[in-house]
Structure formats: C-alpha cells, structure tokens
Amino acid sequence: MILGWRYPCVLSVFLAAAVAPASHCRAEQQGAWGGSARWGDLGNGGYRNPVLPADYSDLDAIRVGDDYYAISSTFQFSPGMAILRSRDLVNWSTVGHAVPDLTQISPELDWTRMNRYGRGIWAGAIRHHAGRYWIYFGTPDEGYFMTSAERPEGPWTPLHQLLGSAGWDDCAPFWDDDGKGYFIGTNFSDGYKIHLWEMGPDNKSLVPGSNRVIYQSKGSEANKLYKFNGTYYHFFSEVQGDARVMMMRRAGSIHGPWSDKRQLMHGDIAARQPNQGGIVQGPDNNWYFFTHHGDGDWAGRAASLLPVHWVDGWPVIGQPDQAGLGTMVWEGKMPAQGSPRLFPQGSDGFDAGALAPVWEWNYQxxxxxxxxxxxxxxxxxxxxxxxxxxxxxxxxxxxxxxxxxxxxxxxxxxxxxxxxxxxxxxxxxxxxxxxxxxxxxxxxxxxxxxxxxxxxxxxxxxxxxxxxxxxxxxxxxxxxxxxxxxxxxxxxxxxxxxxxxxxxxxxxxxxxxxxxxxxxxxxxxxxxxxxxxxxxxxxxxxxxx
Structure with missing residues (x-):
C-alpha cells in the first residue's frame, strides 16, 4: 500500500531513447549470449531477442482472435503453469496460472515435504477448442494431467490425470476438423519413444488400445501436432551431436504414413539452442515461433520470438540459409504497433484481495x-x-x-x-x-x-x-x-x-x-x-x- 505503487501484473520498464529501426541479423553479429542490455520492444518499431530475458521455460503459444496466450512450466512453484497474454508476441503480461494447488499432483509438492526440485510441472501445451481453453502437461514422476477453463484467467477445473505413470514428458493435444481428439507424448524412460493416442469424447481420457509409437530418436521430445492447409505436421526436437535441433514430419492423415523428418533450424549452441515453443500466425499475417532457449543460466531459460518462413511446405524457423535451414535471428520488426510495453514480472503494492499473478510460492x-x-x-x-x-x-x-x-x-x-x-x-x-x-x-x-x-x-x-x-x-x-x-x-x-x-x-x-x-x-x-x-x-x- 505504499503511496505511488500500483498493483500491476506488468512492470514499468525504463528505456533509453529509441535507436535506429531494427533489422534481422545473424547470431554471430550479436556477440556473446546475454551481451546486449536492450531486449524486447525497442520502442522504435523493432524488437530484440530474447523478448523475455527471464526463466520462461518450455513454452507453448496459441492465437485466439487478436490475443496470444502462452504457457510456461513452473516445476515446484505454486500456483503452477504460468499463463501469459500478448497482443503483439513481444510484450507479455501474466494473467494467471492453471494449477492453484500442487497437492493435486503429489503431496511431495507441499510445504510439508518439498521434495520435487527439478521436477513437478514440466512442459505442456495450451489449445482453444469448443469454446474452452485446454492445458495438458506432464510431470516426470506422476504422469500426464489436464485442466480446462472458459477464460485463460480461470477458474480452471480441478486437475484430471490422463496417465498415471512415471517417465513421460512433453505432451500436446490435437483436435481434427471433425472434433476428434488425439494426444501425443514422449516416454523418455523408454528410449524417448513418441506415442500417439486417441482421446475420449470428454477430452480427459486416452482410448484403450489406441496407443502406438510413431517415432523414436535420441532425445526426441518437445512434441506438438498441427494441421496446416490439410496437411498434418508433427513438430519435435532431438539431439544430434552436441546440439538439440528442431525437426518436423508431415502426413496426409493423422494416422500416417509420416514423411521423413526435416530439420527446421541449425542447432545453435552459441544461441543456447532455441528448441521448444509454439508456431502462430502474427497480427501482421506473418508466421512466428515463440520459443525458449534450451540451455539455461542464472536467469533461467529465456524466451525469443523467431520468424517462420514457409519453404516447400515446411515452416523453417529463423532466417533460412542457402541450404534452407533456419539460423538465429536476433532482431526484427514488431509484428504489431501500438501495444504498451509490458513484462510478466513486476511491482506489487498488495492492495488487491489476491496476490498479483506475478508471484509464485516455492512449493504449495x-x-x-x-x-x-x-x-x-x-x-x-x-x-x-x-x-x-x-x-x-x-x-x-x-x-x-x-x-x-x-x-x-x-x-x-x-x-x-x-x-x-x-x-x-x-x-x-x-x-x-x-x-x-x-x-x-x-x-x-x-x-x-x-x-x-x-x-x-x-x-x-x-x-x-x-x-x-x-x-x-x-x-x-x-x-x-x-x-x-x-x-x-x-x-x-x-x-x-x-x-x-x-x-x-x-x-x-x-x-x-x-x-x-x-x-x-x-x-x-x-x-x-x-x-x-x-x-x-x-x-x-x-x-x-
């Protein structure tokens, strides 16, 4: 209640005078990771990556009307699974969390035990279907869970467990044009096999007998399913050499046969390996990939916005080189103008009846x-x-x-x-x-x-x-x-x-x-x-x- 302090879910960001309009540049022109003190909305019609230089890991993103929503894994922090909103894919605010009570997952996530560091809520996916928002995610010890809400701010339904088994991660739902639901996820405890199920009509269950392995490679995870222009796309990442790279396969049917895999971007260790996120169409009708950088440091795994170029029907992430592989892009033109500068962390005067969504407790x-x-x-x-x-x-x-x-x-x-x-x-x-x-x-x-x-x-x-x-x-x-x-x-x-x-x-x-x-x-x-x-x-x- 300090005079002059507000209850924002966002932060007042202090910016210097605008510089010249930004243009795309290659990773080697950026210099060392984290070397630039300017980031996000530059205030001059351009933006610079990372747009969120903080710990926003395991991202997924969707577009609903003129709004964009993203989720980020929260591990042992409560409330769990942060939900962000943006109008331009660069300026984001926190609107809520999908899991108010982590003990729905396990008592190990309660203050009485505190035994899930590095575990808890891992990557998930957010989708809008049948007038509701749906979030599915995995925990490495307990399995897969889902929840849904009419509004991203909630309230979210109590968690429902789809699969009660350890060793699974990086899941996503998919609904076809006929409303039929499917579910994809990786069994990392069994050689990183990627499984595809049919979902029941309640979207809370996996149809017995529908499970089949559709892919396996070293470290294959970060799964998403998309359908563009009648073609089905399976996005994932895998480890090649020392780097994690983003891959994709496509098919004329959700049941396959799937094409050979196609690499979408160079594995870029210097750029800390962007590799998990969501493909969305921007307000400028261009395509983008909102992603985390997979290698973390003291500020966590930061988030960047990369352009997507469609090359021979493949969504190449970053700036395509002569071989058609994407390269890291550090600066670009804002997808939309006129949005206020926002950030999902910030000040709080504790004047409201509830904690601002910028906060998370360490454990329940x-x-x-x-x-x-x-x-x-x-x-x-x-x-x-x-x-x-x-x-x-x-x-x-x-x-x-x-x-x-x-x-x-x-x-x-x-x-x-x-x-x-x-x-x-x-x-x-x-x-x-x-x-x-x-x-x-x-x-x-x-x-x-x-x-x-x-x-x-x-x-x-x-x-x-x-x-x-x-x-x-x-x-x-x-x-x-x-x-x-x-x-x-x-x-x-x-x-x-x-x-x-x-x-x-x-x-x-x-x-x-x-x-x-x-x-x-x-x-x-x-x-x-x-x-x-x-x-x-x-x-x-x-x-x-």
Missing part, C-alpha cells in the same frame, strides 16, 4: 500462515519452522519472482517489524534449487532481520549459515537486491528507503535443477509458531537500455 504454501486480509494493503508472513533449520530451500511460504537478465534491476521490499517474535527470521532472499555440493557457486543468500531475546538484529545468510551484523531498533526496514548483466547481486538495507547500506555484495546468482535464480520474501521461526512481518509492497525495477 501453508495457507494459514500468510494473509492479505489481516492488514489490508500489506502482505503478512507469519513465522513457523522450516523442514531443515535455516535452509531456505526447505522453508515454507517463500514468495518469489523470476530474476531478469538486463542492464540494471532492483527488487525492493519494505517490512514492518512490530509483530516479530523471538526466534523469528524474515527478509529478502535469492535462491536456486541446487544445493551447494551440486553447484559451482553458492545457491542461497538473504538479508533481513532476526529477533533474539526481544531485540532485533540485521542478519545475512549464505547457504544456511547466518551472520548477525548489528542491532536494528527501528520498526521498519527496507531491503533491496540489485544486480546487472553479470548476474552478481548486492543485498542492502535502509532505514528510509533512500540511502541503502550494502550488507552482502557480489553474490553470484546461479542455475540449478533446470531453473534460474529467484528473488523472494520469507519468514520462518525454528523456535515456535509465532511472530509475523507485514510487507508494505515490492518495487521491482527492471532495466532495458
């Missing part, structure tokens, strides 16, 4: 230990014990957003401390899911307040080791993390929100368990279930110069 939260109604205009986080002392990877109710790779970010929160109790810790944290033994750099860090014997102290932590710095007598504290293109964060504290004192500098943000780093807010108390902090808002400023 303990619902009785947080509130927006206890003190309207504030987020209240109560203290309770984690599962492993001060290990932030095992602390419940950590509320997070994705970090962004751009030219200068700050994530600032104002905490009111009057409700704290002895033993309670509260603050701002960065983390990735990987423990220190599995990561070349530390994976968690925090700055905040601890209360001991009725007194409050500033403290910092690195990988579960906490250091008390000095007493803090004020009832309010501002906490800020700032980082830039180098992925090194500085955590700082302030008594007035203007002058910040660094307390932990140069913390390396890291990649772990298929996810980039997160910024989050936490409160825990290993001594007793007592104490709370009230958070007056978060100002998330993201640079784009």
């Amino acid at each position: 939260p303990r619902m009785d230990k947080w509130s927006l109604s206890a003190r309207p205009g504030f987020l209240r986080l109560q203290g309770f014990a984690g599962l492993d002392g001060g290990n932030l990877l095992k602390v419940g109710n950590v509320l997070t957003q994705r970090v962004v790779r751009a030219g200068g970010q700050s994530f600032t929160a104002r905490l009111e401390l009057k409700g704290m109790a002895d033993g309670q810790h509260a603050g701002l944290a960065h983390f990735t899911a990987q423990p220190r033994s599995g990561n070349p750099a530390e994976s968690t860090a925090s700055a905040g307040i601890v209360m001991v014997d009725g007194k409050r102290y500033v403290e910092i932590s690195r990988d579960g080791g906490y250091t008390r710095l000095r007493p803090w007598t004020r009832d309010t504290i501002w906490l800020r993390s700032s980082w830039g293109m180098d992925g090194k964060a500085t955590l700082a504290v302030s008594a007035d929100g203007k002058r910040f004192e660094p307390v932990l500098a140069g913390f390396p943000l890291t990649w772990g368990a298929y996810r980039g780093s997160r910024a989050g807010l936490f409160s825990f108390n290993p001594v007793a279930e007592r104490g709370y902090v009230d958070i007056d808002g978060v100002d998330y400023t993201i640079g784009n110069r």
Whole structure:
C-alpha cells in the first residue's frame, strides 16, 4: 500500500531513447549470449531477442482472435503453469496460472515435504477448442494431467490425470476438423519413444488400445501436432551431436504414413539452442515461433520470438540459409504497433484481495500462515519452522519472482517489524534449487532481520549459515537486491528507503535443477509458531537500455 505503487501484473520498464529501426541479423553479429542490455520492444518499431530475458521455460503459444496466450512450466512453484497474454508476441503480461494447488499432483509438492526440485510441472501445451481453453502437461514422476477453463484467467477445473505413470514428458493435444481428439507424448524412460493416442469424447481420457509409437530418436521430445492447409505436421526436437535441433514430419492423415523428418533450424549452441515453443500466425499475417532457449543460466531459460518462413511446405524457423535451414535471428520488426510495453514480472503494492499473478510460492504454501486480509494493503508472513533449520530451500511460504537478465534491476521490499517474535527470521532472499555440493557457486543468500531475546538484529545468510551484523531498533526496514548483466547481486538495507547500506555484495546468482535464480520474501521461526512481518509492497525495477 505504499503511496505511488500500483498493483500491476506488468512492470514499468525504463528505456533509453529509441535507436535506429531494427533489422534481422545473424547470431554471430550479436556477440556473446546475454551481451546486449536492450531486449524486447525497442520502442522504435523493432524488437530484440530474447523478448523475455527471464526463466520462461518450455513454452507453448496459441492465437485466439487478436490475443496470444502462452504457457510456461513452473516445476515446484505454486500456483503452477504460468499463463501469459500478448497482443503483439513481444510484450507479455501474466494473467494467471492453471494449477492453484500442487497437492493435486503429489503431496511431495507441499510445504510439508518439498521434495520435487527439478521436477513437478514440466512442459505442456495450451489449445482453444469448443469454446474452452485446454492445458495438458506432464510431470516426470506422476504422469500426464489436464485442466480446462472458459477464460485463460480461470477458474480452471480441478486437475484430471490422463496417465498415471512415471517417465513421460512433453505432451500436446490435437483436435481434427471433425472434433476428434488425439494426444501425443514422449516416454523418455523408454528410449524417448513418441506415442500417439486417441482421446475420449470428454477430452480427459486416452482410448484403450489406441496407443502406438510413431517415432523414436535420441532425445526426441518437445512434441506438438498441427494441421496446416490439410496437411498434418508433427513438430519435435532431438539431439544430434552436441546440439538439440528442431525437426518436423508431415502426413496426409493423422494416422500416417509420416514423411521423413526435416530439420527446421541449425542447432545453435552459441544461441543456447532455441528448441521448444509454439508456431502462430502474427497480427501482421506473418508466421512466428515463440520459443525458449534450451540451455539455461542464472536467469533461467529465456524466451525469443523467431520468424517462420514457409519453404516447400515446411515452416523453417529463423532466417533460412542457402541450404534452407533456419539460423538465429536476433532482431526484427514488431509484428504489431501500438501495444504498451509490458513484462510478466513486476511491482506489487498488495492492495488487491489476491496476490498479483506475478508471484509464485516455492512449493504449495501453508495457507494459514500468510494473509492479505489481516492488514489490508500489506502482505503478512507469519513465522513457523522450516523442514531443515535455516535452509531456505526447505522453508515454507517463500514468495518469489523470476530474476531478469538486463542492464540494471532492483527488487525492493519494505517490512514492518512490530509483530516479530523471538526466534523469528524474515527478509529478502535469492535462491536456486541446487544445493551447494551440486553447484559451482553458492545457491542461497538473504538479508533481513532476526529477533533474539526481544531485540532485533540485521542478519545475512549464505547457504544456511547466518551472520548477525548489528542491532536494528527501528520498526521498519527496507531491503533491496540489485544486480546487472553479470548476474552478481548486492543485498542492502535502509532505514528510509533512500540511502541503502550494502550488507552482502557480489553474490553470484546461479542455475540449478533446470531453473534460474529467484528473488523472494520469507519468514520462518525454528523456535515456535509465532511472530509475523507485514510487507508494505515490492518495487521491482527492471532495466532495458
């Protein structure tokens, strides 16, 4: 409820003066990955990839009327399966999530267990059929699930399990012109065999006896089924040598026979291997592929928008070379003009009755230990014990957003401390899911307040080791993390929100368990279930110069 802070599902992005209009260029002209501090909508009629320089993995996208919707995998974060919307394929906002309760999948995704790092909700597909939106996805331990809604914002129906078996991923539904439904997915535990089923008329079941293997190769996954001009297309990716490449086959019937595979784009390790997404027709009537980059780093797996050129009936992704294979395109003309500049992460004043969709909890939260109604205009986080002392990877109710790779970010929160109790810790944290033994750099860090014997102290932590710095007598504290293109964060504290004192500098943000780093807010108390902090808002400023 800080004055002047809004409740956006998007972010105010600071931009320098417009540069000359963008033009397509090759990957080698871009320089090293992540070397450009400008991205997305350049404000001059052009855009630059990645359009979302943050962890938007396992994308799929569709067009419904003049709107575009995309989904992104969320693993152990809740609510699960992020849903994005755009009018131009470059500026995106978060409109919601498809899975409000991860315990529908498994109790291992609850705050009481927290045992699914690197697992949980993997890739899926979104489709619009029979007046409803449909999302299907896989989890590597539990199988395939689906849900549907009249509106992308929800409410979404309770999850229904199509296949209760481990070892499956990268699924998609397909409905033919006669309304008949089909379902495709990869059994990665059985040599990456790709299976095709018929779906039942309720679109919630797989017809017994209809299952057949239609393809298998090294690492074959990322499945989608399309129908263009009466021809059926099976999109997938596979591993060739050191690279993952995008492939396609086509047929005159959904039942085959399928043509030989056709490579759509060079495997581009320097561009971090774009390889999973959705093919859509843009508002300019050109075709595009909205994709993640398969190789992640501290900012996760970023998203790019690539042009699609139809060559001999094949949707070649990127700029075709002389051999007809696509190459990475870093800049292009905006598919549409006039949309506001949006981004799916951003500030929140906690003024609404529900959390803004920019937020995701680390695992399913303990619902009785947080509130927006206890003190309207504030987020209240109560203290309770984690599962492993001060290990932030095992602390419940950590509320997070994705970090962004751009030219200068700050994530600032104002905490009111009057409700704290002895033993309670509260603050701002960065983390990735990987423990220190599995990561070349530390994976968690925090700055905040601890209360001991009725007194409050500033403290910092690195990988579960906490250091008390000095007493803090004020009832309010501002906490800020700032980082830039180098992925090194500085955590700082302030008594007035203007002058910040660094307390932990140069913390390396890291990649772990298929996810980039997160910024989050936490409160825990290993001594007793007592104490709370009230958070007056978060100002998330993201640079784009």
